Structures are given as structure tokens and as C-alpha cells.
Amino acid sequence: MEHITDDLPAPRLGDRGLFPDLEAAVYLNHAAISPPSRRIQRALHACIATYAARGVEAFFTYNQQRAELRQDLAALLGADAGEIALTSGTSAGVIDVALCFPWRAGDRVVLFDGEFPANITPWQRAAAAFDLRTTLLPLEDYMRSHAPGLERLEATLRAGGVRLVAVSSVQFRTGLRMPIREIAALCREHGAELFVDAIQGCGATPLDVEADGIDYLACGGHKHLMGVEGAGFLYVRQARAAALRPNVAGWLSHEEPVGFLVQGPGHLRYDRPIRQRADMVEAGGWNALGHAALGAAVKVTLGLGVEAIHAHVAAYLDALEPALRERGFRSLRHPDPAGRSTLLCVLPPEGRDVVALHRALGARGVASSIPDGVLRFAPHWPNSQGELPTLLAAIDAALADA
Ligand SMILES: Cc1ncc(COP(=O)(O)O)c(C=O)c1O
Known part of the structure; x- marks a missing residue:
């Protein structure tokens, strides 16, 4: 069928090669809207082209x-x-x-x-x-x-x-x-x-x-x-x-x-x-x-498997959560792994305005969201722990100006 896309790289955990157009340096907004990968774009183009050529x-x-x-x-x-x-x-x-x-x-x-x-x-x-x-x-x-x-x-x-x-x-x-x-x-x-x-x-x-x-x-x-x-x-x-x-x-x-x-x-x-x-x-x-x-x-x-994706994101969040705590954020993550998802939601350090912090992070290439005043980070399979230094540097800079 038209959506077979063998010339594209295979999806791999921690690899954002299928998202070459993504502008944010660190995209942590999969709990809001995920950017479509090249595979999805290809499937969409194939669909519209098929309708254009064959109509009904x-x-x-x-x-x-x-x-x-x-x-x-x-x-x-x-x-x-x-x-x-x-x-x-x-x-x-x-x-x-x-x-x-x-x-x-x-x-x-x-x-x-x-x-x-x-x-x-x-x-x-x-x-x-x-x-x-x-x-x-x-x-x-x-x-x-x-x-x-x-x-x-x-x-x-x-x-x-x-x-x-x-x-x-x-x-x-x-x-x-x-x-x-x-x-x-x-x-x-x-x-x-x-x-x-x-x-x-x-x-x-x-x-x-x-x-x-x-x-x-x-x-x-x-x-x-x-x-x-x-x-x-x-x-x-x-x-x-x-x-x-x-x-x-x-x-x-x-x-x-x-x-x-x-x-x-x-x-x-x-x-x-x-x-x-x-x-x-x-x-x-x-x-x-x-x-x-x-x-x-x-x-x-x-293809990737939900268990494998979940474990990959859990390891990312296990590394991120203590770094946020060190900076004064209060984590809402459940103490028991059975109560955890791929969303890490935190309250900003005392006296920090979450709206300003979110804006400052966005300006530094970090995509996150603030549902009802909580700062939410939601990575997925393309995120890798290799981006954590960039993320933490952006958080430090955002804290400095927010
Ligand atoms: C828990 C939950 N339910 C539903 C929605 C949205 O539903 P819909 O797919 O109808 O836009 C969201 C977020 O947009 C959500 O976080």
C-alpha cells in the first residue's frame, strides 16, 4: 500500500532523525500535540495523492x-x-x-x-x-x-x-x-x-x-x-x-x-x-x-512496543526529576512506579511565576506546557538523555530571568 516507506530510517528509541523539521531543541510536549514524523507526513501525502489521482x-x-x-x-x-x-x-x-x-x-x-x-x-x-x-x-x-x-x-x-x-x-x-x-x-x-x-x-x-x-x-x-x-x-x-x-x-x-x-x-x-x-x-x-x-x-x-517506550521515557524522567528537585521544583510524580506515566509534572520553586517560566523555556527552545499552572514535561520515544544538559541549561537560564 502507498504508506510503505522503506527509504525512511527505522524509528529507534532516543533518535529524532524522523523529525528533521522540528524547531524546538528539546520537545517535551507530547502530552499536548506530537509533531508528525516523516512517516506520518509520507502517509498523508500518499493519501491525498491517491484521492487526487483516483477520486472515488x-x-x-x-x-x-x-x-x-x-x-x-x-x-x-x-x-x-x-x-x-x-x-x-x-x-x-x-x-x-x-x-x-x-x-x-x-x-x-x-x-x-x-x-x-x-x-x-x-x-x-x-x-x-x-x-x-x-x-x-x-x-x-x-x-x-x-x-x-x-x-x-x-x-x-x-x-x-x-x-x-x-x-x-x-x-x-x-x-x-x-x-x-x-x-x-x-x-x-x-x-x-x-x-x-x-x-x-x-x-x-x-x-x-x-x-x-x-x-x-x-x-x-x-x-x-x-x-x-x-x-x-x-x-x-x-x-x-x-x-x-x-x-x-x-x-x-x-x-x-x-x-x-x-x-x-x-x-x-x-x-x-x-x-x-x-x-x-x-x-x-x-x-x-x-x-x-x-x-x-x-x-x-x-514496532517499538509500548513497554519499551514506557521504560525508555521512565529512564529519561528518572534522570530529570532529581535535577529539577535540586533546583527547587516540587515533583507531583507518584512515589510508586505503578502510579507513574510518561508525564512529569512539577510546581515551580517558591515565588516563581509558572507562566513566565514557561515562556522563558519556550524562548530557549524547550517545548513544555502549563496545564492549570503545573509545569508539564512529556517526552516520548524520540527524546534521548543526551539532550538533558541542553534542557537543564535552558531551565537554569529561564530561572535566572523569570
Ligand atoms: C485527558 C484528556 N482527555 C481529552 C483530551 C482532548 O480530547 P480530544 O481528543 O477530544 O481533543 C485531552 C487533551 O487535549 C486530555 O488531556
Whole structure:
């Protein structure tokens, strides 16, 4: 297929050779948006060139590429390809499940205070539309050890009425890796279902929907999967898909949705069943370019291996964290490696303005971000510890002028 790119160097941990255009000397912003590698750029060019040359015929090529992408995402997640829907990103998946879940009036939804709003707003809207009650639990409970958080969650579930718990696998503001498997076990014990926003983990922090007991998982492709914005996916466990209400269905959600376009007269009908599968949420035309990029990106991730990427980034952060502490930063990294992700979030030294510090770092070629006032460093597989002296020199200089 067109996206095969044998003349490009193979992706290697710690090597940014596939990112020759990247301007920042040290790019630590993969928790925001990843720069597309040469492989992704090549896949995008091939896709648009194929459409330019073949018009509608390109649809069939990229339909097959989407089938391959579903297989690759399933391999990445420990799922079946039939449990994957291609979406525009995390929010699309959250909204789809919030609207299609078989709610009963009075059901409770458990959310967490401090989550990225993408995993709050759709549940609030569903609560207003379907007469649900939402409960916000503190993430703070999980920060030093997971036990107090799990105890509070269990007490909440025991109180009854909870149909769904929605949580991110990795928290965007602290880098906290949530104990998803333990949360899932509690949900199962108390008859609740588990929804996971995986965008801060998927691609860099291991996750397995089967082993972890996840019912629904939404993700966008532009962070740790290193694709582009506007292309992501939704996982729905098949046993849960059967109960979903098709409230977001469109013309492509039916069984055999395109037959009437190629089979001659008499095939245009409006009563074909809606697929009771994850991909019922694929209502209309796909994001051909975005999914071509995601397809190439997922192949890179599978090739390197999420465990290997995670270990590579952990070693980088293990070296960076003490150097930051020495300079007066307070690290929010979890004391137990099981609670850590590939995000290192720190509070600036006493009296330092995080906005000014962030700006000063940017001016020195260090890309970072400051979600809700925390300085966040998020390296990935192309980062290498060889760049740490440059990074620390930039931090020292930024501290001097901020
Ligand atoms: C935890 C989390 N969820 C969701 C999003 C964004 O979702 P979407 O893919 O819909 O833009 C972000 C960051 O942008 C995030 O950090």
C-alpha cells in the first residue's frame, strides 16, 4: 500500500532523525500535540495523492487501510477489531457513549475532580438529558498511594445506584497513572461499568482492555500515538455494545450501508438494522487523511512496543526529576512506579511565576506546557538523555530571568 516507506530510517528509541523539521531543541510536549514524523507526513501525502489521482476509487483503498487500522488498534489494546470504532478523537467517543448508554432515570455516574473537561462535560450533558446524578470524587486521594482513593470509590459504589465510572488512565495535570485494573474490579463487583479516557496513556503507558477490565475506552491520535488531530478511536466491549441505544447513528451505521450505491435499483431502504457494534457510532464519511496518519503512527508504536517506550521515557524522567528537585521544583510524580506515566509534572520553586517560566523555556527552545499552572514535561520515544544538559541549561537560564 502507498504508506510503505522503506527509504525512511527505522524509528529507534532516543533518535529524532524522523523529525528533521522540528524547531524546538528539546520537545517535551507530547502530552499536548506530537509533531508528525516523516512517516506520518509520507502517509498523508500518499493519501491525498491517491484521492487526487483516483477520486472515488481511493475510497476502497482507504477502506481497506481502515480495516488494517482497526486490526492494529485491536492489537495495541488487547481487543478484537470488531470492538473498535474510528472517531474524530477522545471527545467524540465520550459523547457517543454518554448519549448511547442504556441509562435509567436516577442512575449515578462517578467522575473525578481534576479530570480534563473532555471526560466531564458529556456526562454532565447526559445527566441533564437523561435525569442522571453525577458524583465527583477527589483525585487527590490517589496521589500518595492508591489505597485511600480505592476505599472511597468502593464506599461510593456500595452506596448503590452507580451505573458508570468515567476516569482517565493517566491524569493530564499530574501525570498520575490511575489503578485502572483495581477500579475495574470494584466496578464489576458492584455492577457498574467502566469508561476510560486513554489519551494521556495510549501509546506510551501500557494498557490492555481485556486484562484491565475496561468496558469503553476513548482516545485521540495526536498525543502519545503521534498521529494528527481529528482522528481517534473508541473501544466498546462487544458484550456492552449489544445494549447501546443507537442515538448517534447515521447512514453508515446500518448493516450494508453502501450497497444501494453499487447494486442497481431497489436497494435504497431506510429500515436496515443498525449495527450493534462499536462502529455503529461511525455515522458518516470518515476522516481519510487523519486515519491514514493514525494508521502509520500506530504501526510505529507497535514496532517499538509500548513497554519499551514506557521504560525508555521512565529512564529519561528518572534522570530529570532529581535535577529539577535540586533546583527547587516540587515533583507531583507518584512515589510508586505503578502510579507513574510518561508525564512529569512539577510546581515551580517558591515565588516563581509558572507562566513566565514557561515562556522563558519556550524562548530557549524547550517545548513544555502549563496545564492549570503545573509545569508539564512529556517526552516520548524520540527524546534521548543526551539532550538533558541542553534542557537543564535552558531551565537554569529561564530561572535566572523569570
Ligand atoms: C485527558 C484528556 N482527555 C481529552 C483530551 C482532548 O480530547 P480530544 O481528543 O477530544 O481533543 C485531552 C487533551 O487535549 C486530555 O488531556
